[in-house]
Amino acid sequence: MTAPASILEVQHLSMRFGGIVAVNDLSFDVRRGDITALIGPNGAGKTTVFNCITGFYKPTTGMLRLTHADSREFLLERLLDYRVSKVAKVARTFQNIRLFAGMTALENLMVAQHNRLMRASGFSFLGLLGAPTFHTAEHDAIERARYWLDRIGLTARADDAAGSLPYGDQRRLEIARAMCSEPALLCLDEPAAGLNAREGEALSELLLAIRKEHGTSILLIEHDMSVVMEIADRIVVLDYGVKIAEGTPREIRDDPKVIAAYLGADEKAAIEVMEQDA
Numbered sequence: 452m453t454a455p456a457s458i459l460e461v462q463h464l465s466m467r468f469g470g471i472v473a474v475n476d477l478s479f480d481v482r483r484g485d486i487t488a489l490i491g492p493n494g495a496g497k498t499t500v501f502n503c504i505t506g507f508y509k510p511t512t513g514m515l516r517l518t519h520a521d522s523r524e525f526l527l528e529r530l531l532d533y534r535v536s537k538v539a540k541v542a543r544t545f546q547n548i549r550l551f552a553g554m555t556a557l558e559n560l561m562v563a564q565h566n567r568l569m570r571a572s573g574f575s576f577l578g579l580l581g582a583p584t585f586h587t588a589e590h591d592a593i594e595r596a597r598y599w600l601d602r603i604g605l606t607a608r609a610d611d612a613a614g615s616l617p618y619g620d621q622r623r624l625e626i627a628r629a630m631c632s633e634p635a636l637l638c639l640d641e642p643a644a645g646l647n648a649r650e651g652e653a654l655s656e657l658l659l660a661i662r663k664e665h666g667t668s669i670l671l672i673e674h675d676m677s678v679v680m681e682i683a684d685r686i687v688v689l690d691y692g693v694k695i696a697e698g699t700p701r702e703i704r705d706d707p708k709v710i711a712a713y714l715g716a717d718e719k720a721a722i723e724v725m726e727q728d729a
């Protein structure tokens with residue numbers, strides 16, 4: 452059986468906060484194995500969409516259907532947030548870094564596998580008895596953590612406190628931590644924020660490698676257009692909670708509606724700017 456082409460279908464999603472309509476009747480698909488970017492000016496509703504997908508918010512209306520490669524379906528709007536990560540296998544990073552700063556880099560990657568280890572330990576009982584299933588799970592968890600440390604070039608700093616690492620390394624460690632839970636869908640909220648050009652390139656390389664080597668579908672919010680244009684397969688553009696465009700990086704770059712939204716101008720003014728640039 453071939454895996455369904457879309458890993459996530461967002462259908463008619465709306466989210467209201469009192470009188471504010473943060474997301475308004477939004478529909479788009481995240482294709483399996485693609486890097487999809489969600490972009491738009493400040494306040495467009497991007498983080499609200501993420502919060503609905505990851506179960507932090509219950510949408511006012513709409514459906515969020517996630518389909519695993521084996522065709523198992525999950526309606527994310529009906530799941531509690533911990534089940535979105537644990538059962539539906541959606542992992543997420545945040546705009547601000549949320550590592551455990553006092554724990555080592557390796558420990559941060561082990562904590563991410565806590566659920567799996569707890570299950571293998573029979574919720575402590577089998578672990579205390581030293582059951583082989585627990586030892587195997589523990590060994591696998593360490594191997595997985597070491598793999599990801601190596602993948603982000605931090606093996607030599609495995610025992611350093613996460614908070615003492617350079618900012619770019621912390622960003623990539625967060626992504627590695629999310630990958631330790633072996634997600635079907637990886638949601639990244641502004642992973643390039645605060646990175647310099649070199650760190651931005653290292654991030655792009657990491658995300659392209661995750662897609663290529665692990666086949667993980669990625670949905671990212673990003674303001675850094677150089678990163679978006681370089682790595683995204685498809686882009687969805689939001690403005691005032693509404694989808695104003697969707698397409699390949701090339702299609703989006705030349706779309707007057709998108710340029711107008713970013714300039715805070717109307718479409719006619721945007722076309723004039725494009726003609727001046729040409």
Ligand SMILES: Nc1ncnc2c1ncn2[C@@H]1O[C@H](COP(=O)(O)OP(=O)(O)OP(=O)(O)O)[C@@H](O)[C@H]1O
Nearest residue numbers: 468471472473491492493494495496497498499500
């Ligand atoms: N919990 C909330 N309560 C009330 N209003 C909210 C809440 N969360 C978001 N909003 C409002 O919803 C709108 C969309 O916000 P959101 O943070 O989703 O935008 P964004 O595109 O992620 O912006 P940015 O790029 O600045 O992070 C804004 O007007 C914001 O003030």
